[in-house]
Amino acid sequence: MSTKHVRLTSYSDRIFAEFVLNLLQSAEIDCYLRSDDVAGVYASITASSGVHIWVREDQAQEAIELLQHEKISF
Numbered sequence: 001m002s003t004k005h006v007r008l009t010s011y012s013d014r015i016f017a018e019f020v021l022n023l024l025q026s027a028e029i030d031c032y033l034r035s036d037d038v039a040g041v042y043a044s045i046t047a048s049s050g051v052h053i054w055v056r057e058d059q060a061q062e063a064i065e066l067l068q069h070e071k072i073s074f
Helices: 014-026 057-069
Strands: 005-011 031-034 051-056
Touching (some): 005 014, 005 031, 014 031, 014 051, 014 057
Antiparallel strands (some): 005 051, 031 051
16 A cells, blocks of 8 residues: 555645545545645635645545546646
8 A cells, every 4th residue: 555645736725625635535535735835824815836635646546536527627
């Protein structure tokens, strides 16, 4: 079982990124958000470098298929 994570996608809207994260987690996909700016502290600020969703490498294809099925851009 792989424990390496890969970046799946990025969004400029943290709230939407959290929605996608919750969708992935509800499908038992190991994932997390990463952002290197203040958007996590001040949610009303658009993340300048984006909010990135990372998934476990061996679940990346499953995550892609789920987002495609739900018609969520990534």
